[in-house]
Amino acid sequence: MKAFVNENPGSIDEAVMLAQAALREGRSVSFAGGGTDLLQLVKERVPNRPGSGVPDVLVNLKRVAGIDQVTRNDQGGLTIGGLTSLTDLGANPQLRDRYAVLAEAADSVATRQIRNAGTLAGNVCQRPWCWYYRNGFDCYKAGGNQCFSIAGENQLHAIFGGGPSFIVHPSDLAPALVALDARFRVAGPGGDRSLSSNDFFVLPNEDVAHENVLGDDELLVSAVIPEPSGEIRSHFYKIMDRETWTHAVVSAAVVLEMDGEICRTARIVLGGVAPIPWRVPAAERLLADQRVTPELADSVGIASIEGARPLAKNAYKVPLTRRVVERAVLAAAARA
């Protein structure tokens, strides 16, 4: 393990200041939530922040109070602190009741031990699990200038939105949050800002080294889920290579706004298929003002793979995505 300085700030402001100070001194910084993945990267000396390498300073957020729970906000929606554990998210009755997609996504992450320590912000901001990046290849994600998967082993890589990097976004919460149209509160040197979760993630053709808009001295403080205008039915469906402790081969977060048995609007966001949580608007549109039937779900599945561009070894993800979407839509609609 590389030696590092461990800072334990008591507030978000202090955390940002410590990060800024370290960056000014030319030291690399990472914010640590649960640390379940970050410490692994540090142990393996995989560069966490592209360009600045393995962190010299860890700003450990565990003493920052007040951002580790789910609260109802003034607008009737939910504010979820960035340090809320995945276990707490999965068990939260308000989420289970009204935003099942998020609770199910949290429950699907890794293992119980990791969910106990892992946080919402950490899950959303984790670095890719591409085996090239994780094995020390000097790829785009490590600050280098190529993607080794293109001519290599790309079984688990992107079929949408790839290029020049073909990683898939590893977070299970991210598709659920985008499907719920969450807003993210980000703290940084310029104070707080709020942005749509949809705008938080960036494709490699915009910024190849990063998966989101956060600067090195910025952190995700909380997610705000808006009050839906009607009844919502949602579901998170995740395909894994074994029953637990892997990332999604393909996942689908489906949120249907219902009016009786008629779906008014739908949001379908895929995981495991693109460098960001991947919305499939053509598939969403098919559901607008429709009764959800098996035939419609089949069409929605087919629409969801329009424009897929598989690499040499991941063509299986295309039919798989179709079926995952079909089943996730049916399961969401079947929710009482």
Added chain:
Amino acid sequence: MAVERMNTVGQNVPRVDALERVTGRAEYTRDLKLPGMLYARVLRSTVPHARIRRIDTSAAEALPGVRAVITHETHRIPYGSGSIAGGRQYSDPHKDITTRLRYMFNAHVRFVGEPVAAVAAVNRHVAEEALGLIEIDYEELAFVLEPEDALEEDAPRVWSDGNLALDSENLPRPIGSSTGDVDTGFAEADRVFEDRYTTAFVQDAQMEPRSALAHWEGDKLILHTPTQGVSNCRHDNARDLGLADHQVQVVCQYMGGGFGDKNGSYYFDLIAAALSKDLGVPVMVELSRKDDWLGTHGRWPTVQDYKVGVKEDGTITAIQMHALSGMGPYLRRSGNIAGMDIYACENTERVIRPVHTNRMVSGNFRAPTYPQGYFALQSMMDDVSYRMGIDPVEFALKNIVRPTAEQPFTNYALDQCIEQGAELFDWAGRWNPQPGAGEGPVKRGAGVAYMMFNARLGASSAIIRVDSDARYTLYVGVTDIGPGAKTTMSLLAAEELGVPLAQVDIVWGDSDRCPFSVGESGSRTTTMTGYAVVEAARDLNRQIAENGMPEGDDVLIASATPNPSTDGKLRMGFGAHFAEVEVDEHLGHVRVTKYVTVHESGRILNPLPANDQIRGAVLQGIGQALHEDLLYDANYGHPLTAGYYGARHLTHLDAPEIENTFIETDDGYGPYGAKSVGESGIIIAPAAVANAVFNAIGHRMKDLPITRDKILGVLT
């Protein structure tokens, strides 16, 4: 023969060391601390094939806390383990003539993960930091990853004289065997089938990252290391270090799993010994999890071409296999592929070429030559039975080997295992006569496989001492690698001595304090060392009968080194596995929904661990069938899926309920008729699962592992 009820043997006996293991009191190698001890870490090659032009250790040496940096330039110690337990490389005569000697560090590196240097420092963090300061100038060479590619004429040379493994006479001859004449057999056949099956490299993935702690007392090396055989480990290390056996003491009290390739020494034993010798203090070499994955061994991958001749009635007339085994760059073990002797067919031919590549080194993994062989052979035969329109169970019963006048067995139960398993599993109800039939998307299928595995007898030793307090101390050179050898040895002694288990103490895992043992591989600890325990106990009983119990400070001691034989009979354990799988054709997802095993392993000495051994082995076999692989990037020769996460090992949630039944017999050989258990369960699990997948989807999956991409690939 039915088994008679006994006192201790046959009861469910918890492990004698369970309490210290679960309370954390058991000291594994890495827990040990000695005064003044230093910690060492190993630097490994980051390229698959290169010559080291220059290696600069000055910056590492200058790091405060670093005590020594060693490389191929400072130490030229041959590393030749593996000669005793089955591999052919570097037996004493071979070591003198071989053209392919491996050293502790090699200037010519041949795989990613090969050790190139080691650092000893005041703690593990400084040692690891120093590794990053060692500069190596590699002259990179072309590399080759696949056995078939390695045999192309213009293939990169892993060794300058070719990529075929050499035998003990330095000749690139294939291994294998033949019986009868396959051409005659094919001529007799009504139909001949040919196909190719492949299996992937799978890591043993035992839990304890390996470590070795060495210190010297004068010219004597004391080595603590997680080994499956203190005697072999001592001999291997002594030979490599130019010492007599008595100058090396090997100690292994607790270890986190064996699974096959530890019945011998490792290069990190030599690194610990060399650093400790140079520095005059104890040195602990620690492997990281990733080191432990890439710097050790796993099952050799294979490419197997089969040709099978069959008569119209389903009788097999000839079986031919031509195969390649990928050994990595060094021949650690045999590369053999087993299984064909399960059939009565008189005309057989196995020709196997162990091939060198620039992947990590292959070695022994639980039934080293079997699961890959049985997967291919019994997938092939399963396929043949369908093509002939014969139920696979019927096909099996028609063709399996049976005792003959020329080749008697000590006892035989293969047909019984198959028949009883078929009934317990409800083969007739679960098997689809039309594979792949049904609407889907979720389809069920059933598969069968059957095997036998050696339960041979052989030489080993035991000593038992009794004092005037009637404490019996048993000395055996075993290490407890998982199956519970300490408990088995103790309960055998208690049974024969006619005393409660609590009166027996055991001394184990120490080459100075214990007599010779064959080591915990080949599932032979019980049949060989266990038999010696029974013999020693008998001798002690005789002494007590003659002299009475010892009084005062006196003790009685009995020792035994029996070398029993089976009078020319084959001694085998038998087994049949029945798997049911559910395949979701839309998702390519396979789930094992039912798994029934019937094994005949002689008398079961301790049902508790025996059943666990079968279950654990089946799970490893299912992992090999459905998940595990070590993917390499073809452009860079670098492994990508090392580790528990990457290899997708089975988790508890993936494990089906495994219903095991033992058919108990006493063939009159071995300790009370006990046979081998530890390896039996893994042998046919991949074949049973693969055959069930075929029965479910109607597509024969010929390449392990049977992953989602392959299933969706054939279905869409």
